[in-house]
Amino acid sequence: MPDRDPPLLLILGGTADAAGLARRLAAERPEIEVLTSLAGRVRDPKPLPGRVRIGGFGGAEGLADFLRQNRVALVVDATHPFAARISANARAACDAVGVPRLQIRRPEWPRHPDDRWIETDTTEEAARRLPATGNRAFLTVGIGELAPFADLPDVWCLVRVVDPPAAPLLAGPHLALAARGPFAEADDTALMRDHRIDVLVTKHAGGNATYGKIAAARKLGIPVLMIRRPPAEPGDTATPEAAMAWIAEKLENKAGRCPDPQGVAAPLTP
Ligand SMILES: NC(=O)c1ccc[n+]([C@@H]2O[C@H](COP(=O)([O-])OP(=O)(O)OC[C@H]3O[C@@H](n4cnc5c(N)ncnc54)[C@H](OP(=O)(O)O)[C@@H]3O)[C@@H](O)[C@H]2O)c1
Known part of the structure; x- marks a missing residue:
């Protein structure tokens, strides 16, 4: 199936890292369509640039269906380091559909000698x-x-x-x-x-x-x-700062593929 044009990037969000990435993409890569997904845990989430969807996907299979139906080009898992279930689902779904996935891992806090x-x-x-x-x-x-x-x-x-x-x-x-x-x-x-x-x-x-x-x-x-944190999922990981370079590289790799002529700002499914 052809990719959408513009390419659709799904950010799994709910963190300051995810919001920061959505802001950077809007400012520096406006040609990319960005969709942030939130679990819906917070009553009144802060506004985000780009599109936003709220609520679970229905496990790894539901997320895989979502990726397929919406022809998602890339997934950035910018969820909290302790949100282990959605990260495992993201890995399984992206592997099943063949969508490149990056997991953002912010550095751990350094331990100071006076810390107890x-x-x-x-x-x-x-x-x-x-x-x-x-x-x-x-x-x-x-x-x-x-x-x-x-x-x-x-x-x-x-x-x-x-x-x-x-x-x-x-x-x-x-x-x-x-x-x-x-x-x-x-x-x-x-x-x-x-x-x-x-x-x-x-x-x-x-x-x-x-x-x-x-x-x-x-x-x-x-x-x-x-x-202590649960371990990261296997696969590509990067600090929040390095995520833009990963996105640029993956989209360049995809650039040779045929874009969808009718895919401009297509509605999301479901
Ligand atoms: N855990 C924390 O300490 C913490 C702290 C700050 C922010 N958060 C944010 O709060 C959200 C929920 O955290 P959690 O620890 O409850 O997650 P989790 O245990 O890893 O995920 C539980 C379920 O919630 C849904 N879900 C989680 N994140 C989602 C997202 N970004 N978009 C759509 N659905 C999502 C998925 O439902 P389905 O299986 O139905 O798809 C997932 O299976 C995460 O997005 C995370 O970034 C978590």
């Missing part, structure tokens, strides 16, 4: 170790990962989430704080001091937008339960 990190393999392990580490925790693991912390004895939690929650987040004592990054070090230092936080719980996300809490914990001498 306790690394764990899972969120469950972090929750198990929490009561022995502190009494007043700052939980920044995302609303989908709170179950292991639901009812910890003797630990008060400040829980930062994106949207104001409709129901209590934990059975145990806590305060919900709805806020959207990026978060500055000075603000996170003040927040942790005001709430007398003595332990931070976080995923090892990397990136600048949420580094403030890491620097704040170091400054305050607070231990950090740091949940």
Whole structure:
């Protein structure tokens, strides 16, 4: 099947990296049609340049159908490093359909000698170790990962989430704080001091937008339960900065192929 003309690039998004890439493509490569896909977890996502679709695809097979039906030329998986399911689906779907795929991997946070990190393999392990580490925790693991912390004895939690929650987040004592990054070090230092936080719980996300809490914990001498990342999917990976070069190279390789004469700004299916 011929590619669309202009070529359609699918960004699997939901991160600052994905939004940054969509902005760069709009500014530097306006000839590429960009579609960002969001899972729909955030109530009121920030506006993005290009087209946006919201909601799951229906597993790897659903994503493969989507790629075929819309003649997607390239996929950039710019999802969060902990969004392992969609990344696995993207790999399976792209392999099945023969669409080149790049997974963006932002660098991990460097570990400073004064950092007091306790690394764990899972969120469950972090929750198990929490009561022995502190009494007043700052939980920044995302609303989908709170179950292991639901009812910890003797630990008060400040829980930062994106949207104001409709129901209590934990059975145990806590305060919900709805806020959207990026978060500055000075603000996170003040927040942790005001709430007398003595332990931070976080995923090892990397990136600048949420580094403030890491620097704040170091400054305050607070231990950090740091949940390690799942491994990247096999295949091409790049830092956010290097993604533009990968896109340029892949589109050049495709340039010799016959474009679709009727494919201009074709509607998406489904
Ligand atoms: N996990 C985190 O800590 C975190 C933090 C910040 C932002 N996010 C963003 O939030 C979204 C959901 O994260 P998650 O950890 O729940 O993902 P996940 O566990 O890897 O994915 C669960 C399911 O959600 C759907 N999905 C996920 N990302 C999607 C996307 N960009 N477009 C369309 N469907 C998507 C897929 O449904 P179908 O199988 O039906 O296609 C996927 O199977 C991701 O896009 C991620 O970038 C996640």
